[in-house]
Amino acid sequence: MNWSIIGILIKKDLSLFFRKRFIVALTFLGIIMYLTIYFVMPSSVNENLEIGLYAPGVIPPAFTQIQEEGLEIEGVESEAVLKEAVIDGKYVAGVSLPADIVEKFMSGQKPDIKLYFTPDVPQETRDAVAVIIRELAYLQTGQVLSIKITEEILGQDMTGKPIPARDRLRPLLAIFLIMMEMMGLANLLSEEVERRTIHALLVTPMTIKDLFTAKGITGIGLVAGQAVLFMALVGGMSEQPLIILVTLLLGAALVTGIAFLIASISKEFMSVLGWSFLTIIISIVPTFSVMFPGVTTDWAKVIPTFYLIDTVHRTANFGSGWSDVWLNLLILLGFCLAITWAGITALRRKFR
Amino acid sequence: MSRNAISAEELTYHYGELVAVDHISFNVAESEIMGFLGPNGAGKTTTFKMLTGQLKPKEGQAKLLDMDVTKRVERVRGEIGVCFEDTNLYEQMSAIENLNLFARLFGLRSFDGDALLKRVGLAGRGNDKVETYSKGMKQRLMVARSIVNKPRVLFLDEPTAGLDPVSSESIRNIIIEERARGAAVFLTTHDMLEADKLSDRVAFMNQGRIVALDTPHQLKQQYGKRALKAKVSTDDGELEDREITLDKPETLDAVHELFAREKVVTIHSEEATLEDIFIRLTGRGLV
Numbered sequence: 001m002n003w004s005i006i007g008i009l010i011k012k013d014l015s016l017f018f019r020k021r022f023i024v025a026l027t028f029l030g031i032i033m034y035l036t037i038y039f040v041m042p043s044s045v046n047e048n049l050e051i052g053l054y055a056p057g058v059i060p061p062a063f064t065q066i067q068e069e070g071l072e073i074e075g076v077e078s079e080a081v082l083k084e085a086v087i088d089g090k091y092v093a094g095v096s097l098p099a100d101i102v103e104k105f106m107s108g109q110k111p112d113i114k115l116y117f118t119p120d121v122p123q124e125t126r127d128a129v130a131v132i133i134r135e136l137a138y139l140q141t142g143q144v145l146s147i148k149i150t151e152e153i154l155g156q157d158m159t160g161k162p163i164p165a166r167d168r169l170r171p172l173l174a175i176f177l178i179m180m181e182m183m184g185l186a187n188l189l190s191e192e193v194e195r196r197t198i199h200a201l202l203v204t205p206m207t208i209k210d211l212f213t214a215k216g217i218t219g220i221g222l223v224a225g226q227a228v229l230f231m232a233l234v235g236g237m238s239e240q241p242l243i244i245l246v247t248l249l250l251g252a253a254l255v256t257g258i259a260f261l262i263a264s265i266s267k268e269f270m271s272v273l274g275w276s277f278l279t280i281i282i283s284i285v286p287t288f289s290v291m292f293p294g295v296t297t298d299w300a301k302v303i304p305t306f307y308l309i310d311t312v313h314r315t316a317n318f319g320s321g322w323s324d325v326w327l328n329l330l331i332l333l334g335f336c337l338a339i340t341w342a343g344i345t346a347l348r349r350k351f352r
Numbered sequence: 353m354s355r356n357a358i359s360a361e362e363l364t365y366h367y368g369e370l371v372a373v374d375h376i377s378f379n380v381a382e383s384e385i386m387g388f389l390g391p392n393g394a395g396k397t398t399t400f401k402m403l404t405g406q407l408k409p410k411e412g413q414a415k416l417l418d419m420d421v422t423k424r425v426e427r428v429r430g431e432i433g434v435c436f437e438d439t440n441l442y443e444q445m446s447a448i449e450n451l452n453l454f455a456r457l458f459g460l461r462s463f464d465g466d467a468l469l470k471r472v473g474l475a476g477r478g479n480d481k482v483e484t485y486s487k488g489m490k491q492r493l494m495v496a497r498s499i500v501n502k503p504r505v506l507f508l509d510e511p512t513a514g515l516d517p518v519s520s521e522s523i524r525n526i527i528i529e530e531r532a533r534g535a536a537v538f539l540t541t542h543d544m545l546e547a548d549k550l551s552d553r554v555a556f557m558n559q560g561r562i563v564a565l566d567t568p569h570q571l572k573q574q575y576g577k578r579a580l581k582a583k584v585s586t587d588d589g590e591l592e593d594r595e596i597t598l599d600k601p602e603t604l605d606a607v608h609e610l611f612a613r614e615k616v617v618t619i620h621s622e623e624a625t626l627e628d629i630f631i632r633l634t635g636r637g638l639v
Contacts (some may be wrong), residue, residue: 005457006458008456008457012442012453015445015449016442016444016445019445020443076400113357135535195443196436196438199406199436199440199442200434200436200440200441200454201457202406203404203405203406203429203432203434204454204457204458205429205430205458205459207426269539299353
């Protein structure tokens with residue numbers, strides 16, 4: 001490989017990239033927009049315990065009279081509404097009282113009280129809600145252990161520390177940012193083919209290896225540079241910066257490979273735009289598993305970006321180490337190599 | 353004696369079952385302009401691509417400056433200049449940026465882009481973006497780009513197609529200057545008059561084969577006929593055409609007879625054109 005030629009090509013590509021006003025606007029507006037979204041999101045977790053209550057029969061007075069700081073109990077009209085509200089995140093927990101609760105208290109039997117939680121409610125919060133319910137039952141009857149509590153997790157269970165919503169958003173915003181760069185890169189490549197400038201380059205001492213190396217470095221540099229900048233500005237590099245850096249570099253390589261593929265099947269800017277948006281829509285699906293745990297299942301793992309998002313989420317938000325994410329990174333590397341190989345093969349055919 | 357700059361031996365290429373170039377052989381010497389003529393689909397572009405290392409021949413061998421194009425493609429590319437038929441410039445860059453980019457790719461340390469632009473008649477427009485250029489200006493810039501590295505072999509694919517006479521003439525002058533500098537020029541064109549005017553030798557290509565290769569003069573001698581064309585006035589005042597084939601033993605008698613028996617209004621000699629010869633050899637025009 002001729003590094004002098006590679007350097008010349010990178011300089012040329014960057015120069016052309018920054019002459020495209022639309023792409024530059026997307027790049028800079030993207031960073032500003034994602035940073036704005038991050039910083040306007042709440043930076044702390046709501047510590048009020050909001051509990052939904054469904055009581056088909058007579059509500060024991062203790063359940064309506066309790067007024068503790070940070071505890072709010074709100075009645076709903078049915079168990080289905082209660083479950084839906086819990087899933088929607090309106091309540092931290094849902095409490096469903098049996099219709100015959102008062103009779104059972106009176107007769108000394110143990111009524112069965114159901115508690116519903118969202119999947120990501122930490123165990124400590126679940127325990128706290130259970131304690132509150134037992135306390136209420138005690139206030140009502142003056143006896144301990146007078147109730148049976150059944151917990152039900154709505155969706156896939158997932159324990160963990162409470163994470164501010166904006167921090168949950170970080171992987172989503174990062175993936176949006178790098179996916180937008182994919183569009184710019186794919187457009188650069190597509191134009192090179194469609195305007196046949198590639199043929200002019202291929203009759204100079206430049207080799208096809210030089211060309212792909214230059215395109216790869218340009219792509220990875222542009223994408224990773226912005227993603228790292230974003231993560232650094234939003235504090236995403238404070239935990240395990242090396243893992244985050246490696247993950248973002250792999251993500252950038254993945255996006256560059258996808259850009260090669262898109263360029264190989266696109267004929268002009270509109271088709272680049274169309275294929276890019278389709279890819280972006282598919283690529284952001286795994287972010288739902290981070291934003292809304294339990295919503296997506298194992299099928300999301302067939303999407304390469306899952307391993308990028310999951311690794312960023314685990315590392316930036318939970319401080320996971322190499323031993324926790326090495327398999328993710330390995331799979332991500334595998335996807336990078338496969339997609340880049342496919343992209344280069346498809347583009348080479350188009351160069352002829 | 354000039355040595356061969358391009359040497360093709362039994363060069364063959366096929367796309368699946370379709371044979372595009374069928375065992376063609378020819379040489380182009382240094383300081384020689386070779387016109388490569390043929391209709392669309394004759395195999396000109398495929399030959400062009402094999403000679404410039406863009407396609408690997410299926411059979412045969414192409415040598416440039418005694419170097420095998422397939423085996424020493426990078427070295428070969430350092431010695432050639434290529435001007436494509438379709439405009440393929442970086443349109444968002446200026447003309448000077450385009451030239452500088454290619455000068456750097458060829459590893460040139462010192463390069464005077466302004467002088468080259470002046471040579472192709474684009475002085476003063478070097479800093480304008482190429483997208484603002486007319487077709488003729490772009491084509492002149494394409495030619496300028498192809499000679500950035502002072503190539504020893506220059507490939508030109510339809511360099512004057514669709515251009516105004518001034519731009520065409522400017523490009524023809526560059527081609528002649530490059531030959532004078534010592535470059536071998538491989539010129540593919542549809543324009544028979546241009547080929548006739550510029551080429552030291554021309555090759556007619558048809559259906560992947562070279563059907564004739566010689567100097568324009570020799571081709572006309574061998575395949576064409578020279579004639580006298582006259583317009584004569586008949587008794588009722590109408591004009592009629594008469595034609596006498598030249599270079600035959602009976603030509604002189606025929607000329608005497610024409611002037612003795614007919615009222616000649618106009619008379620002129622006419623040579624066969626390359627196009628006539630091409631049609632005669634292939635049974636088809638250059639479409």
